[in-house]
């Protein structure tokens with residue numbers, strides 16, 4: 001689709017360590033201004049968003065509030081709840097920013113499911129960090145109490161990890177396309193989409209949280225977007241991140257980025273999936289003949305500059 005951008009907003013960019021709802025609104029408003037600015041420049045925009053901090057918090061709140069044993073909230077329903085939570089905030093804030101610019105309030109958040117495979121090995125190896133950061137003793141106590149799995153996080157502390165299968169297709173793809181064609185900014189595939197499996201004509205939710213970067217890349221490929229922008233809380237992709245010789249990467253070809261991925265330059269569960277999702281998008285669009293399609297990774301606050309190639313890391317075909 002001509003001049004179509006898929007803009008993926010990181011769940012961590014909405015919920016910085018130790019900050020609450022007012023900080024989320026601040027981040028949502030920054031994102032909304034950026035999205036409205038892109039609409040003003042003549043782009044069609046699909047917004048996707050992460051939910052790692054929020055879905056983990058919801059599951060923990062429900063666990064603590066429950067009086068009966070077992071997990072009182074399934075992960076598919078928790079993901080759908082975060083689509084409502086963050087979708088509402090984005091829908092309102094993007095609508096406000098559009099109306100302030102004298103544009104119609106055409107913005108809609110869509111509860112979106114993604115198909116995953118029941119045999120995906122990710123179900124046996126929880127890897128996706130969700131929820132708050134815990135001290136080691138607190139994580140160990142919760143693990144004993146609940147059976148949840150915790151791992152040390154590269155940002156410090158411990159986080160719960162859950163299965164994160166690869167998304168194979170977006171169930172509501174035609175609804176996204178229809179809303180785009182009617183002139184809407186569409187908020188879709190929030191939290192990577194609600195993970196579902198198919199049994200004949202039936203879809204069923206499963207216990208997993210899909211990576212929003214892979215889901216955003218898949219959606220951007222399926223829609224034939226011009227670009228995939230992944231906005232997070234760091235301004236660039238770096239070589240030697242957090243080590244001596246740390247260096248921001250401004251431009252990468254898809255093959256350079258793939259080589260760095262294979263060399264283990266980008267950590268799994270953080271920058272790794274973003275770079276891989278970006279590379280997959282660029283390669284797929286190049287195979288479809290779009291040689292000016294690109295992906296970019298940068299900071300939420302720099303959204304407009306990232307879209308224009310003045311900040312952030314841009315990944316190009318080649």
Ligand SMILES: NC(=O)OP(=O)(O)O
Nearest residue numbers: 011050051052191212
């Ligand atoms: N679902 C997901 O990938 O969320 P985060 O981007 O917040 O990790």
